[in-house]
Amino acid sequence: MPASSLPLTTPESYSWFAEALLGWYPRHRRDLPWRHTRDPYLIWLSEVVLQQTRVRQGLPYYLTFSTTYPTVQALAAAPSDEVLRHWQGLGYYSRARNMHHTAQQVVAEFGGRFPASYAGLLQLKGVGQYTAAAVASFAYDEKVAVLDGNVYRVLARVFGLHHDIAAPASRKPFQLLADQLIPADHPAEFNQAIMEFGALQCTPAKPDCMFCPLQSRCFAFQHGLVAELPVKSKAKATRTRYFHYLVLRHADTVYLRKRGPKDIWEGLYDFALHETDTAELPAAELLAAVEQLGGRVATDRAEEPAVAARHVLSHQKVEARFHEVWLSAPLPPDTAAAGLAAYRGEEIEQLPKSVLITNYISNKQI
Numbered sequence: 001m002p003a004s005s006l007p008l009t010t011p012e013s014y015s016w017f018a019e020a021l022l023g024w025y026p027r028h029r030r031d032l033p034w035r036h037t038r039d040p041y042l043i044w045l046s047e048v049v050l051q052q053t054r055v056r057q058g059l060p061y062y063l064t065f066s067t068t069y070p071t072v073q074a075l076a077a078a079p080s081d082e083v084l085r086h087w088q089g090l091g092y093y094s095r096a097r098n099m100h101h102t103a104q105q106v107v108a109e110f111g112g113r114f115p116a117s118y119a120g121l122l123q124l125k126g127v128g129q130y131t132a133a134a135v136a137s138f139a140y141d142e143k144v145a146v147l148d149g150n151v152y153r154v155l156a157r158v159f160g161l162h163h164d165i166a167a168p169a170s171r172k173p174f175q176l177l178a179d180q181l182i183p184a185d186h187p188a189e190f191n192q193a194i195m196e197f198g199a200l201q202c203t204p205a206k207p208d209c210m211f212c213p214l215q216s217r218c219f220a221f222q223h224g225l226v227a228e229l230p231v232k233s234k235a236k237a238t239r240t241r242y243f244h245y246l247v248l249r250h251a252d253t254v255y256l257r258k259r260g261p262k263d264i265w266e267g268l269y270d271f272a273l274h275e276t277d278t279a280e281l282p283a284a285e286l287l288a289a290v291e292q293l294g295g296r297v298a299t300d301r302a303e304e305p306a307v308a309a310r311h312v313l314s315h316q317k318v319e320a321r322f323h324e325v326w327l328s329a330p331l332p333p334d335t336a337a338a339g340l341a342a343y344r345g346e347e348i349e350q351l352p353k354s355v356l357i358t359n360y361i362s363n364k365q366i
């Protein structure tokens with residue numbers, strides 16, 4: 001694979017890059033609500049919602065959050081269950097928890113005002129280099145270059161950088177290059193332009209090289225390496241987990257519990273969980289699991305077959321089985337069932353839940 005000769009030139013010699021992007025951007029950019037504001041809170045909110053999420057999927061969530069919590073004070077004061085409930089379906093729930101903590105930190109430690117510089121923004125917990133650069137440039141016009149997946153791809157292809165973009169050490173050469181490319185007079189527009197260019201023109205698969213303003217300068221295009229760049233090592237293998245949910249029911253209630261830390265879906269609600277290493281759960285093991293929770297199985301109800309569902313996360317595949325179990329009496333308080341509580345249908349609706357649980361509940365019409 002031919003290697004690029006970068007970086008050997010002076011910043012002035014890169015001006016063609018910014019000029020091409022700033023010429024392309026006004027003609028192609030999407031009209032998105034966070035592009036009409038300089039409010040650092042709303043810009044930060046949009047960046048948090050859009051991380052690891054496509055614009056089309058994130059947009060309704062941004063609209064919900066920005067109208068439900070129009071200020072950082074409103075978000076900070078919201079109950080955490082409510083914040084998670086609004087986040088439901090967007091995935092990567094740690095983002096919602098971190099977002100809530102950051103809002104509380106801005107209110108408690110900064111008087112409700114976001115720090116007005118890149119360095120100041122980095123003091124906020126949960127705000128990394130990318131988000132700090134985005135907010136500092138979009139809200140305050142600070143000359144600090146953003147690096148996200150789109151930017152990595154555009155720079156790797158145009159300048160022929162062969163560093164593995166999955167390796168943390170690769171950040172430095174990309175950042176050095178991006179810092180040289182960003183013009184002092186249009187930092188915000190440049191950052192928007194390069195991300196939009198990566199999202200719309202120089203896409204991961206099938207980039208539109210034929211009508212690209214950078215084609216004659218693009219290292220990857222000139223060397224036939226568009227499909228090879230950027231270099232990205234494979235993500236770690238996916239682990240399969242087998243979740244056997246005990247859907248414990250009594251009268252018009254169902255037992256749910258809030259998930260704890262150090263695992264997926266922290267803070268979301270689900271049913272009593274019996275995790276094993278196989279997809280099947282023998283009847284005796286199911287009964288023992290219910291009894292361990294202090295439950296007594298009602299004998300006057302016909303047993304229903306388990307409902308199977310699959311949920312794929314970034315590094316885990318969850319093979320779930322929902323075993324509905326009717327109890328002859330409520331679960332006794334102060335037993336191993338600690339953490340489980342009985343909820344009625346309308347209460348369950350208000351609880352934050354993963355898509356896996358939400359789909360099961362709506363299909364069963366609980």
Ligand code: SF4
Nearest residue numbers: 202207209212218221
């Ligand atoms: S020529 Fe193709 S690979 Fe190069 S910048 Fe343009 S769209 Fe991307």
